[in-house]
Each structure stands twice: as structure tokens, then as C-alpha cells.
């Protein structure tokens with residue numbers, strides 16, 4: 001794999017993470033428990049869609065085959081998506097969705113910070129733009145985790161279960177494969193081992209404040225980055241891609 | 253009009269009339285998203301998005317194209333730059349004053365935020381999230397009016 005091919009694959013993974021998470025958040029629009037959360041969720045989803053667009057557009061330029069952001073989002077199959085398994089998991093209840101945001105955003109923040117220092121200028125620029133938004137998102141999900149964990153007995157127990165259930169999907173964030181390695185070697189990309197430490201430190205601080213327990217490391221699911229997804233992604237894509245698949249080239 | 257005759261200052265004057273679609277009292281110049289205007293070969297307007305997912309980005313770009321076309325400039329290119337990322341510090345003093353008159357408290361490093369209606373500092377944040385990503389909902393305890401606050405970014 002050439003350095004350019006690795007960069008394209010890496011950029012598409014970043015785009016897929018943002019898009020698939022945004023699609024899950026979009027499913028919650030008009031279904032949040034209160035108005036403030038309704039506005040927060042919809043606006044945060046928009047941020048992620050915007051980030052996905054910047055990454056897809058860049059991947060298309062690198063590839064040079066004329067594929068647009070829409071081609072990547074709507075005309076690729078499940079196996080071609082490189083998002084993390086965590087992000088395609090169904091929303092579940094409010095606590096499940098919140099914990100998913102929390103665990104991912106803590107990771108994404110450090111990933112973007114590392115990308116701001118990589119040698120690919122465009123990724124640096126997109127990361128610098130995105131990190132301002134993600135900092136704010138993480139503050140929001142951290143606050144909520146504390147409210148749920150340090151809330152009632154019911155909310156505490158549910159938040160703990162959400163955390164325990166999501167834990168098995170966190171392993172692949174830090175497992176470097178050949179694309180991560182190529183990104184690191186050729187473009188001074190993120191070092192996932194050191195991000196893992198920072199992530200653990202950050203989430204531990206919040207989890208303790210939330211009076212919750214950090215789960216023990218257990219068997220970790222993996223394969224999302226390489227396109228081996230859980231059964232949930234197919235259903236998500238079927239809904240998201242329906243219009244463009246049924247009416248290719250539709251405009252409005 | 254031939255593009256070569258267009259003066260840079262002239263283009264800025266036209267852009268001063270292009271509103272931000274979400275807060276139409278502000279022009280895109282007030283908002284600080286016009287990075288550069290280049291008239292050396294056609295007209296190139298360099299813009300920066302406020303937020304990654306700002307739905308207004310495309311609207312702004314097409315409004316700029318239309319505004320210049322109305323003045324007979326057809327050779328227009330829009331350049332989108334990300335770096336350095338936009339910050340609320342780039343909203344002009346004029347823009348901040350327009351926001352206040354419109355009833356939106358401009359971004360402020362100091363808290364509490366002054367009420368845009370009565371200037372009281374006896375205000376409180378009701379919700380960090382407002383009608384758009386860039387605004388929060390606040391309330392004035394003096395005049396009892398709710399108001400929007402443009403968050404720092």
C-alpha cells in the first residue's frame with residue numbers, strides 16, 4: 001500500500017466515524033427527553049456531518065477519481081465503511097447513547113489533537129476546525145455522565161450498565177493496524193498507544209466524579225476499521241442510503 | 253463590466269450587503285468570515301466556515317456569487333479556507349453593536365453576560381443550547397426578558 005493509499009483509507013475512516021455517529025444522532029432528533037437536549041443533539045449532529053463532509057471531500061481529492069462526498073456517503077457498501085463498531089451501535093436508551101458519545105469524544109479529542117500535529121496540512125486544518133466543536137461536545141457528555149451516575153439509584157445503575165456494555169467496543173480505537181501504522185510512519189500521524197493513556201486518564205476523572213466504576217478490560221470486539229461490522233450497520237445504511245440508491249443522482 | 257475593472261474596495265462594498273442567513277442583521281463582513289478578495293484574475297472571494305456543519309455555508313457562497321453577478325461580475329470564484337479556524341473574535345466592533353441592537357448578546361469573555369435590552373449584569377444562563385449551534389439561551393433578572401447569547405468560539 002502506498003503512502004497516498006493509506007492516507008485516503010485513513011481519511012475515509014475519519015469521515016465514516018463522523019457520518020455514522022451523526023446518523024445515529026439524527027435518529028434521536030425529535031426523540032430527546034427535553035428541549036435543551038433536543039437542540040444540543042441536533043446541533044452536535046450537524047457538526048459531525050460537517051466534519052464528515054470535509055473528510056470525504058478531501059479523500060475524493062486525494063483519490064482523484066472524481067468521487068464526491070455524496071458518492072462516498074451513499075454509494076458504498078457496508079464492507080467499505082471503516083467506522084468504529086462503537087458508533088454504529090443502536091441508540092438504546094438515553095444513557096446508552098450518552099455513554100457512546102462520551103467514550104468516543106474522549107478518544108476523538110486526542111486523535112484530533114494529534115492530527116493537528118501531523119505532516120498532512122489538510123488534515124491538520126480540518127482537525128483544528130473540528131477540535132473546537134468536539135471540546136464542547138465532550139464537556140456536554142461529561143456533564144451528563146456525572147448527572148446520571150451521581151443522580152438517582154436508577155440512573156446510576158443504568159449508566160453503569162451502559163458503560164459496561166459499551167466497553168467491549170473501545171478496544172479497537174487503540175489497536176493500530178497497517179493503515180494506522182502507515183499514517184504514523186509517513187505522516188507523523190497519531191500514536192494510538194499514547195492516546196490510549198490520555199483517554200483512560202480523561203474518562204477515569206469523569207467516571208470517578210460520576211461515582212461509577214471503570215469497567216475491567218475484557219474481550220474486545222474489533223473489525224469496524226477493516227469493514228467487518230456488526231449486523232446493525234447494514235440497517236443503518238439501508239435507511240440512510242435509500243433515496244440515493246433508488247434515485248441515483250437525485251437533486252433537490 | 254470587465255472583471256479587470258473591478259476594484260477590490262468595490263467588491264468589499266458589495267459584500268457588506270451580503271447578510272448572514274442565520275442572523276441577517278450581520279453582513280458576512282461583520283461576521284468576519286471574508287478572508288480575502290483577489291481581483292487579479294476575475295474575482296476570487298475567500299471565505300471561511302463558522303462551524304463545520306454550519307448549514308449556512310452553501311447559502312452564503314451562492315449569495316456571494318449572486319451579489320457579484322448582479323453587479324455584472326461573472327468571473328467569480330469562491331475559495332473555502334479552513335485554517336486558521338474562524339473564531340468569534342473576528343466579529344467586528346460594528347457587528348457586535350448590531351448584534352446587541354438586534355437583541356443578541358455578543359460573545360464575551362467575561363461573565364455574567366450583559367442583557368442586550370437593559371444592560372443589566374443580573375442575568376443567568378437558562379440553556380447552553382439555543383436555536384442554532386452558536387447561541388445559548390439567557391434570561392435577564394432585571395427586565396425579565398429572555399435573550400440569546402452568541403457563544404465564544
Ligand SMILES: [Zn+2]
Nearest residue numbers: 367370392395
Ligand atoms: Zn434586561
